[in-house]
Amino acid sequence: MGTILVGYDTETAAVGEVLSLFTESPNFPQYELALDPHTCADALELLTDLHADVGVPATLFVCGRTLLHALEPMRAAKASGLFDVQQHTFTHVPFKDIVYSPEPGLVATIAASPPVALLEELKATSRVIQQQLGGDPVVGVRTPFGYYRGLRDRPDLLELVHEAGLRYVTSWGRNEENGNPTPWEVQPFAYAEEGYPDILELPFQFWLDVVWFDQHGYDTGPRYLEALKGAVDEVAEHDLVYGACFHDWTLIASDERKVGWLRGFLRYAQERGVEVTTYTDYWRRVTGA
Numbered sequence: 001m002g003t004i005l006v007g008y009d010t011e012t013a014a015v016g017e018v019l020s021l022f023t024e025s026p027n028f029p030q031y032e033l034a035l036d037p038h039t040c041a042d043a044l045e046l047l048t049d050l051h052a053d054v055g056v057p058a059t060l061f062v063c064g065r066t067l068l069h070a071l072e073p074m075r076a077a078k079a080s081g082l083f084d085v086q087q088h089t090f091t092h093v094p095f096k097d098i099v100y101s102p103e104p105g106l107v108a109t110i111a112a113s114p115p116v117a118l119l120e121e122l123k124a125t126s127r128v129i130q131q132q133l134g135g136d137p138v139v140g141v142r143t144p145f146g147y148y149r150g151l152r153d154r155p156d157l158l159e160l161v162h163e164a165g166l167r168y169v170t171s172w173g174r175n176e177e178n179g180n181p182t183p184w185e186v187q188p189f190a191y192a193e194e195g196y197p198d199i200l201e202l203p204f205q206f207w208l209d210v211v212w213f214d215q216h217g218y219d220t221g222p223r224y225l226e227a228l229k230g231a232v233d234e235v236a237e238h239d240l241v242y243g244a245c246f247h248d249w250t251l252i253a254s255d256e257r258k259v260g261w262l263r264g265f266l267r268y269a270q271e272r273g274v275e276v277t278t279y280t281d282y283w284r285r286v287t288g289a
Contacts, residue, residue, distance in 0.1 A: 002235035003275045005202060005243045005282050006058040006266070007170065008047065009142055012040040012249050013070070014063035015092045030218050030253040037069035043248035044070070044077045046257060051082045054266045056276040058083055061142035061170075064090035064125035066248075067132060078133050084278040085133055086140035087125040087166075093118060095143045095157050095171065099178065110145075115160060122164035139167045139289070140280055146173025146182075146208070146245070150201050155194045162196060168283045170243055172203035180211040184240055188286065200286060202279050204245035206231045213254055221259035228265040236272045243279065 012034050033039045051058060060074075060083045067074050077083050093113035100108050113121065126138035141161065143151075150172030151157050161169055175182050182205040191199045212224050235242045246262065256262050269276050283289065 001273055001275060002232075002237075002239050003241045003277060003282065004232070004235060004269050005241065005279045006056065006246075006276060007142060007204070007244065007279050008043075008058060008060050008246050008248055009088055009144075010040060010044075010060045010062040010066055010074075010248045011088055011092050011144075012043075012066055013037040014065040014088075014090070030213070030250075033253050034247075034249040037066070039249050039252050040066055040070040041073040043251045044073045046251055047248075048077055048080050048082060050256075050263055050266075052080065054263065054270070056266055056270070057278050057281070059140070059279040060085050061088040061140070062086075062125075062129065063088045063092050064121075064128045065092075067128060071132060075133060078135070084280045085129055085135070085138075086142070086280060087122070087129060087138050088142045089118075089144060090121040090125045090128075092144045093121055094145055095151070096147050096154075098145050100145075115156065118157075119160045119163060122160065122166065126165060137165065139165070140202075140283065141166050141169055142204075142245070143169060143171040146204060147171055148174040148176055148178055150203060151191065151194070153194065155196070158191055158194055158196045158199055161199060167198060167287070167289070168200040168202055168279070170202045170204055170245075170279060172201060173205075173208060173243075173245060180208055181206045184234060184238070184242075188241055188282075198287075200283055202241075202243050202283065204243035206242065206244070209246045209250045209254070213250060218254050221254045221256070221261040224254075225259075225261040225264045228261070229268050232265070232269050232272050232274055236274050241282070
């Protein structure tokens with residue numbers, strides 16, 4: 001049957017420092033949407049309508065800064081009962097150094113956050129989500145950007161995750177070339193080898209929406225849908241777990257309301273009989289939490 005975990009990195013108004021490195025990119029007009037908290041409100045309204053219509057849940061991995069800049073839209077999304085809310089750090093800080101080339105000849109390096117700063121980001125984000133939205137304690141974090149091998153061989157970073165009270169990470173989202181698609185053989189696992197058997201990795205495979213649109217163009221939603229349908233077929237035929245990763249601002253930049261690539265993807269998963277659930281519900285099932 002297969003399982004698809006649906007998660008949205010909800011990060012508008014939290015990524016300005018990173019995007020300042022890409023002002024020369026031809027895609028910067030689309031990136032600018034990620035600077036405006038109104039983009040988040042628009043995306044959350046779209047997602048609420050879409051998920052209510054399709055009838056499947058999802059996880060919002062929200063940055064703390066984004067939450068505070070779009071507080072009422074976030075409260076409305078949470079109140080819909082359609083979304084589980086977990087975290088994406090406070091200001092979209094990296095766990096590891098990021099070397100990124102959005103186009104040939106343009107290379108940027110984003111330095112990893114110092115451990116003390118990263119720990120405070122994690123603690124503060126969980127705290128503000130609980131204070132402003134209530135509900136169960138925050139147990140999951142999507143690491144900004146995603147990495148080849150996730151947090152493998154990094155017990156120092158896993159200790160920060162553990163100390164912050166988080167019990168699953170979704171961090172392996174790149175292939176060995178630091179790009180996409182991430183291969184299907186990367187499946188959920190516990191970090192037992194690093195000494196943290198109680199921390200589960202829920203990787204996000206295939207194409208990140210932002211990487212797809214950067215490489216193929218923000219007007220290629222129909223092509224992306226066909227690629228996503230192929231991913232659903234792979235999941236269904238081989239009984240895989242697919243951690244799907246999308247972004248609030250890319251839904252607006254790619255004109256999801258008109259194109260319908262996300263709606264088409266979720267509908268097709270239902271047609272193929274693939275389970276669609278949240279990252280947190282899957283974590284609970286695997287761990288018995």
